[in-house]
Each structure stands twice: as C-alpha cells, then as structure tokens.
Amino acid sequence: MLEVSEIHTYYGLSHVLFGVSLSVKPGEIVCLLGRNGAGKSTTMRSIMGLTPPHNGTIRFKGITCTGQKPYLLARMGMGFVPDDRRVFADLTVGENLEIVQRKKRKAGIWNKDSIYDFFPPLRKIDSRRAGFLSGGEQQMLTIGRALMTNPDMLLLDEPTEGLAPLVVQLLEQQIRQLKETGLTVLLAEQNQNIALGLSDRGYVIDNGVIRFGGTIQELMENETIRQKYLCI
C-alpha cells in the first residue's frame, strides 16, 4: 500500500528526516512511535505531500508519488488527520464534511450520514460551528472529514493527544472498527499503550532516524529500544 524509502525532509534549512524508510501493507495498522519532536509529524507531512522530501521516494498503491500535490494524493485515496486537528473553524460541523464531498465521487461507504452513524455525538451538533467544539468532538470531526474522501489509507497523527480518557477509549474502539472495514492506517502516537494495542507492526523514530521496525511482539521484547527511545 505505502512504501517510503530513504526520504530526507527539510524545514527551510533545517534537516529533519534522515533517510526514513517504512512500509505499510494493505489492511494493516502500523504505528510510528517516538518522543515529541522525533519526526513523526514530519514523516506524516512528507507522505501527504505537505512538506515534500528533497530526496528519496514515496510509493502509494504502487505509484511513485513523491512531490505530488496533496489534493491529488487525497484523490488517490490518502486520508490525512493532522495532529493539531485543524477543523475549518468558521464552518459548521455539517459543512466541514459537506465541502469534502465530491460530485464525481468514487464508490465508497462514507458519506455524511454514515459518518454520523460512526461518530453519533457529531449528529447532534451538525449545525454548530466547528470552532466551538470540544477537543474530542473536533478529533471525531477531523477523522470524519478525512473519511469523507473515502480513503484507502489513513494517516492518523496523534489522534488521542490531549483528550480525556473516556474519549480516548471511544476513539480506540472506532479505529479498531475502521480496520475491520479494511482501511489501512499509519498511526503516529506518543501514547504507547494505545498504539501497541491497536497495531500490527511498529516503527520507532528518534531524531529523524528510524531506530526500529518490526512486529509489536518484537518491540515489546526489545528492552533496549524501548528504554532508549521511548523512555519506559
């Protein structure tokens, strides 16, 4: 589904990612773990084309798409949920979802109604301005908005950051349910308990370098990696 090989990404002059490689197979949930500032979000932004890498290649569904414009990647089936949520604050919840809907929509299960079935709390606040939502509601809306594009793969950047435990639990369930619909997920997380519980495989990133890649089982057993980069 997704193959990232040897990408180097810069913000202006500062070199942030140093040859990051990772792959995600169809139907998998793969997590990207690392401390704050390790390069998780930059990896996500690079894949989505928001901060295109200088070197290296990204292949999505077998097509090389390095440097492709974000809106084209989204139309290819890549959904993006940024870590800072970024709902369209001036629009209502419903409008946030509606503007994503395309006329020549490819066949898919997601529309405004099925999003509301998936995240029932959103239905009640359909006409509320997105800027006035709680953190949990905003997160549901951002995920819903990404699902409206009927993606094949979802880039989920720290979906549980700063949310109440009850909301985190709900999101965890819903992400698991998404996996059952066949959606592929790349999940960046600081919260290991959630990430390890959800994922099939994991990568550990630190200072812009991938330090570990393997199954969750292997990661649990590798004390050195966990202590050194995840500070447990």
Next chain:
Amino acid sequence: MHGFISQISLPSLLQQILVGLSRTTILFIVASGLSLVLGVLRIPNLAHGSFYMIGAFLTYSVAAAVGGKAGFWVAMVAAPIGVALISLVMERGLFCHLYDREHLMLLLFTFSFTLVFGDLVKIIWGSDFRSVSIPPVFQGSLSIFGLPLPRYNLFLLVIGPLVALGLWILTQKTKIGKIARAAAVDREMVGAVGINVSLVFSAVFVIGCFLAGLGGALVAPTQNITQGMDHSIIMEAFLIVIVGGLGNIWGALLGALIFGLTDAVGILLWPQFAIVFPYAVVVTILMFRPRGLLKSTW
C-alpha cells in the same frame, strides 16, 4: 467655524445622506471585491483599482459601440464580464504561481500591474475625459419626502443591497463559498482533503475583480472617466477594508457606509475641508480598533 451646524437644514442633510449612500454603494462593491481577494487569497491586490478603471472605460466603449438605450444596459453587463476575463487570464497566467510568495512580493507585483494597466488604458483610450450618459429611465429626479433625489442614485441604492445579498449567498450558502471560507483560514488542510485549492482561488479572484469592474461600470455615468481614477479608488477601498476588518465582507459594507457618509456629511459641515472627514474618522477608529471593526480573517 461658529454657527455651522445651525446653518444646516434637515432636508439638505437628508439629501446629502442619500447621495452619500449611493456613493457608499460603489465603494462597497469595489471594497467587497478587494476584501474577498485579500481574505481568501491573501493577495493585497493594488491592481484592483485598475480593474475598476478598466470597467469604467469598457462601459464607455461598449455603450458607445452599441449605442442607443440598450447601450447602457449591454455595457453594464459586458464591462464587468470583460474585466473578469482579464483577471482570469492574469490569475491563471501569473498569480497562480505566486501564492506562496511573501506579501511584500505580491504587493510589488500587483503594484507593477497598476503601472502596466495605467499605460494600457492611456494607449487604448487616450488621456481625454470620457463620459457615459445616464439612460433616459434614470434621468431626472424623483421626489422623496419632498426631496429631489436623482433617479440614478436610487438605482444605485437598489443595486447595493442586491450585491450584498448575492455575496452573502455566495459565501454562506454555496459550496465554493464554504470552501473559500475554509481556505481563508487553512488552505493547506483544504488541499489535504482533496480539494483543488488553486481552482477555488481562481474563481474567487475572478469574482473579486468582477466586482471591481461592476463598480467601475456603475460609477461611469456619474463622473468623468479619467486616468487616475484607479489611484483614488484603491486608496479608499483599502481604507474601507482595513477599517471594516480584512477579509470580512460585512466589514467592507460597514467601512463603506462610514466612509461614504462621513464624506457626504463632511461636505455639508465644512466644505473646504470635506476631504479630511473620512480619513479623520478612519484614523480615530483604527486608534481604538487597530484590527478593524469586525472580525478579520488575518
């Protein structure tokens, strides 16, 4: 300046307010276009005034070419569309490659266009004054509460709210308007959900410039069409947009009302210094609300 206020009669004040309101209409139409482009595309388009001037000159040419009673109406429609087409070429050809540049670069770039357009207008239309005559329907005055009010000004008073309504529907009710409002705040995220922001920007730019052209067409019968009308309007339009709140359409309306009315009443109060009034009010407002009266998208 003793005794000024007492010399002003109520009827003349009311009439002056009505004249000011029709001036407000023109200012609002032009400023709302500028505000739209500023709010969504973040381009401080100095060439907006040039589009207004071109709109006025096109109105003259079309009205003269078609002639007769129909000339005016054909020109009212054709001139703004002509301006919109010019802006479309400009946006697709040049601006769409420059959205990521810093504001100063864009400011200089649009400024260079004011010079180019200024010279083009001089080459095409020469430096004589041009004028468009008011169609017979709008000639003469109508008496309202015993006050004679030029019919054309009344026509403008009808057009203004219609344009405001149209803009409200466009930004609040249509999909492209909603996308534009989202893009005004977070254009990157709009792209990340599969929307081609560039096309939306193009549409918004063209609509904004259409409004400049419409303002030029509407003003054409009320004054001499000359070189330099681009400079005076762009100054006023920017002030209106800043006072109202950058990117806020209702701010443009409010700003135009303040500007148009203080101008009109100022002439009555103190004719020699009338030009000072709107600017003094603008300065006063900005001292207390430096970001403008209504919420800015910046």
